[in-house]
Amino acid sequence: QGPQDEVGRLVHTFNGMLDQLQELYARLATAVDAQKRFVADASHELRTPLTIIRGNIDYLERAGTLDPEALADMKAEAARMSELLEELLAMARADAGQTPELEPLALGPLVRDVCRRAGALPHQVDFVVELPPALDRIMVLGHAEWLRRALLILLDNAFKYTPSGSVTVRAGRQGEGVVLQVIDTGPGIPPEDLPRVFDRFFRGDPARSRGGSGLGLAIASWVAGLHGGRLTAESKVGEGSTFSLWLPVYRPAAGGTNS
Numbered sequence: 312q313g314p315q316d317e318v319g320r321l322v323h324t325f326n327g328m329l330d331q332l333q334e335l336y337a338r339l340a341t342a343v344d345a346q347k348r349f350v351a352d353a354s355h356e357l358r359t360p361l362t363i364i365r366g367n368i369d370y371l372e373r374a375g376t377l378d379p380e381a382l383a384d385m386k387a388e389a390a391r392m393s394e395l396l397e398e399l400l401a402m403a404r405a406d407a408g409q410t411p412e413l414e415p416l417a418l419g420p421l422v423r424d425v426c427r428r429a430g431a432l433p434h435q436v437d438f439v440v441e442l443p444p445a446l447d448r449i450m451v452l453g454h455a456e457w458l459r460r461a462l463l464i465l466l467d468n469a470f471k472y473t474p475s476g477s478v479t480v481r482a483g484r485q486g487e488g489v490v491l492q493v494i495d496t497g498p499g500i501p502p503e504d505l506p507r508v509f510d511r512f513f514r515g516d517p518a519r520s521r522g523g524s525g526l527g528l529a530i531a532s533w534v535a536g537l538h539g540g541r542l543t544a545e546s547k548v549g550e551g552s553t554f555s556l557w558l559p560v561y562r563p564a565a566g567g568t569n570s
């Protein structure tokens with residue numbers, strides 16, 4: 312083995328390092344781009360309601376009266392802004408890796424409670440809740456508030472996008488976990504959009520979109536991941552969509568310890 316081999320090995324090592332550096336750089340660039348887009352999209356989303364509110368203030372000033380319609384508009388836009396801010400904050404916390412603590416909880420009462428609350432949301436469809444009694448014995452390691460939120464997002468979407476027919480909630484065991492499904496008879500999601508509905512700020516066809524922020528499913532999907540689960544969607548245009556939230560079942564260590 313001469314110095315020639317030594318140099319050859321060094322060149323090989325450096326080339327390997329160069330490749331790794333290049334990959335690292337590419338990853339960083341993607342992350343920075345994603346952050347930039349997030350900030351740009353978020354600002355854009357907040358600017359729209361703000362513009363409407365300012366327009367209404369100008370109008371009220373000029374009119375010199377408190378037009379109830381303009382006031383109602385402003386109230387609705389302000390509500391939209393605070394909802395959006397809350398969602399953005401949740402995303403920022405998630406990005407910062409601030410994951411909330413999980414604790415054992417019974418899924419049955421939680422899901423029933425969400426369904427009861429969802430029933431009060433505006434909807435024009437039959438709301439069918441099919442939860443087996445066995446659900447009450449199923450535990451997950453979870454965060455109650457985030458789980459409620461995720462389910463409510465799915466139900467809210469189902470109601471929002473389904474003009475007629477029904478929205479059904481179902482639950483059952485699947486593998487080592489439990490799956491909660493929200494099934495609607497809405498317009499469905501085109502196959503090319505389906506993989507993107509979980510992206511932040513993704514909104515489908517504006518003709519169908521219902522003025523949301525495009526953050527709902529990104530949050531629900533994050534909640535699924537937080538629980539070691541997953542959120543998936545199946546859909547057929549003209550027939551409807553099914554969103555399935557799968558969560559691993561929690562089994563406390565059987566028996567006591569021997570020590």
Ligand code: ADP
Nearest residue numbers: 468469472508513514515523524525526527528
């Ligand atoms: P938002 O509803 O605020 O637009 P989401 O992240 O909740 O944002 O949903 C993203 C997109 O996915 C929606 O704009 C819509 O196009 C589509 N979508 C979500 N849920 C449904 C549903 N149940 N039926 C049809 N399309 C849906």
